[in-house]
Amino acid sequence: MVSQAVVNAFAVVGALLSLPLLLRFLGFIWLYFLRPTMIHRYVHGGYPYAVITGATDGIGRAVASELYTRGFNLILHGRNEKKMQKVVQELLHLRDPSAQGVVRYFIADATKPGHDFEKMLEPFKDLNITLVIHNVGGSNGVQPEKLDERPEEYIHNLVRWNALFPLLLTRVLLPQLRRSAKHGPVLVQFVGSLASDISPPRLPIYAASKRFLEALVRGLDNDEQNFGPPTGVRFTYLAVGPVHTASMPQKPGLNTPTSEQFARAIVQRTGCGRRRVAPYAMHAVSTFVVGGLGERTVDYYTAQEMKTLIDVYAKGE
């Protein structure tokens, strides 16, 4: 017969082993259901600006609306000036004319080489920028070609679009962000993808470009916080699952929010203090489940899912 002492020892070990899980669960409840938004902490220093890249559609466009209605002035980025001007006019109507803010923009194709980032940001260099959302990026859908079937230029474009453009923009913005951080918190958020956690077939370059951003966030945050006096500029990687936008044909559902729902989730989690966060609760659940399944199972089911997605994109559904 097993003695009571052994049973008790197992109970203690069991309780200790489940403690991290319990803490994680409590952290989840706090972050997604109880924690009040901290977005107002970034509205400081007179005339605060948020920079949003890829802001003429999808997630970026929806985040721009959210931030504008919450008191930020905006510096938007896009690649199509006509579309941008329309977006700016629509945004300006969102606020009461008595509380009118400023919406400025710059145009640049993020896939193209040779941008002069200093010149691009020159018109905004004296502004008080307190929040940056590096949203521009994408995968060009999901196509059937493997790496060796892609032209080299395609690969350069994808890496510039997702990784180098936000990196080089951040390089030029940093001194200005440090200035703004003298009177309040400043945050730079990079829109990542859950694809970077699982590297699905046919998306290795996209997944790797997003993973680059995650490493960048940690390194930059360490640079600003842990090497010399902290500057107050912080960095966050946003782990993003499916969101219904023009470039993502999956229908909205429990795991696939609309751009507007997702933008509200980003704003709600802004300033939560984590270097990596899934703004949308169901995406955090997916990450947890995927983490528990083991790589072989995840890879098998991801491959099946990718076959379906390639068909969906091919049919343009």
Ligand SMILES: NC(=O)c1ccc[n+]([C@@H]2O[C@H](COP(=O)([O-])OP(=O)(O)OC[C@H]3O[C@@H](n4cnc5c(N)ncnc54)[C@H](OP(=O)(O)O)[C@@H]3O)[C@@H](O)[C@H]2O)c1
């Ligand atoms: N949607 C998802 O399911 C999902 C999942 C994981 C991660 N993400 C990430 O979320 C971000 C936004 O995705 P989204 O679905 O909202 O995309 P989207 O609907 O296609 O919108 C992207 C925005 O970026 C602009 N843009 C696209 N290519 C550009 C380029 N080469 N140069 C400059 N601007 C460009 C678009 O301009 P136009 O208006 O001119 O097209 C638009 O304003 C991306 O970084 C993506 O990787 C999305």
